[in-house]
Amino acid sequence: MSSATSVTTAPAAAPAPPTDQWYPLRRSAEAILAPLIALCAAAAIFSIFLLFLGASPSDFIDLVWRGAFGSWFSIQNTVQRASPLLLTALCVAIPGQLGLVIIGGEAAVVLGGLAATVAALPLVNTSPVIVWAAMAVAGSAMGAFWIGISGWLRAKLNVNEVIASLVLAYIGLALFNHFVEGVLRDPASLNKPSTYGIGDQNMLDTVPWLDVHPGLPVGILACVLCWVLIYRTSAGFASRVTGGNIRAAQLQGLPVTKLIMLACAIGGGCAGLAGAIEVAAEYGRANASLNAGYGYTGILIAFLARFNPLAIMPMAILLGGLGAAGGLLQRRMDLPDATIQVLQGLIFVSILASDTLYGRFRWFQPRGAA
């Protein structure tokens, strides 16, 4: 008995020196290999599918490569599709650090785009820089507010965030339609109800020299910043502790409530910014084009990246590339445009299923210090 008490009162022994210095490397290898195996499995299943249809898988792969990365035009197309996904994936990945699953990013995108347009309209005749600043601030503030509601409900009222964010997504879409097809509608937009435009002079140009979608540098910057926030700051560490075990975090006195609201607001801000950029770079006005499913694809990309902001980048490029290749496939192989959707679905299912591989193989596990 006395020995037990002496153990608890004694100062903690210094941790044993790590005997398994290769473990971090093997852990990374596991994190890269598992999705890669899943990707190959998806490709194999899809090839069989193509053979059944009488199409050649090698032609298919060749066309996907050319359609996604083969020319400067296709790279631009890929980047254009991937850019909003970088930001909408962050909307899931950052709250994901705390163990939350936010599935309402779609509403943050459309409302962010709408808020950005509204902020831009009175400033149309000032300088474009002012317009862009106002759009960025308004868009991300709106997104932060909308996803922040889910966070607030979770933190303060213990309302489940999956259902709350889903329900709020539908409320947000209804609000968007109400404004776009009501008070904010430009009467000249007949077939596709839209708000008034922000003006051609205020459209966000492509990135100088590279000539790609302006959302790309913003998305990459956001991913890197979020990575630093999560893995190199005490708030990020506190969030990961909370995500690991919320009771332990509360016992440690971590500000769990604040962290939840903050993470949701940051994530929502990213998604709102995506909406603002889409308006400024692509459409010039808010309309139903904003509701293009970026929010839902973002959820999957965040899960594929296992909530790591740096891993979001290759995943978003992969999915954006597949989307970009769709048109070429349709023209050259006479396959329906939904072919890409089938492939994307297969990849998602297969990579998510590969989560089960983690920890199955002894070789990747830490080796005993004992």
Place this chain on the structure above:
Amino acid sequence: MLDSIGTVLLAMLAGSLRVSTPFLFVSLGECLTEKSGRINLGNEGVLVLGAMVAYATSYETGSPWAGVLAAAFAGMLLGGLHGAICSLAKVNDVAMGIAIMLAGTGIAFFFGKPYVQPSATLLPGIPFGFWSDNAQLRNALSVCPLFLLGIAAAIALHWCFNATRVGLRVRIVGDSQDAALALGLPIDRTRFLATACGSALAGIGGSFLSLYYPGSWNEGLSSGQGLMAVALVVFSRWNPINCIYASLLFGAAGALGPSLQTVGITWGYYLFYAAPYIVTLVVLIITARGGRSLRGMPGQLSIGR
């Protein structure tokens, strides 16, 4: 004035009877799946796939009821895939559901391409309004047999949960994994079967979309009823009988905007769509107060932990 209120109410009744059936089937399916402790967001994909398969089968065979059966079967396959993959350790059922949703719609669009143009045999309506001379009322009371089937399914499911051994087992697996383990119940198999059967119901809901109302197959057929089902199930507190009321309410709310438009009120057309969601949110907030989980919510549901 009184006349226009009557028109609005009649239009809402008609709209609610007309559009509530897919809500009903998908929410019953979701309810069954969630009762076993798992969530299936993939029912949106199942709904679209069911709509396509039903339409294609009805076109090829000329029998709409064969289409309904085929839709249920297709739904069962896709739901079974979700159920089987989620049985693997560490697979997140929320994310997998969204992946299944995208895969299901993708498959439906891929194979449904040739069926966008041709017109298939649709399901007949049952004219419950035969006694009235009012054409509008007769139109409103022409009920799809699937709606009655859905109500029967809700009652059967309710009875099954509360009065049968199978229902009790599903509820145990959904409420407490420990209890299920102690009783030696096959947890993974129960959830797999519940997910597959739930998706079969959702597939029937899809067949309503293509074979009754709107009664054609195209890529914009579903307006997200499959995802909304999750909100409906929360709203009905995991009770199949309440799913009937919830579906009628969600259907009526969707019909409110268009029916107000018929009497000249155009304001808030889209806001009325949001009404049931606001009510759902309020239900969520009221019941979640004080740290309790929702009453009636299965304990093992991943979204409840």
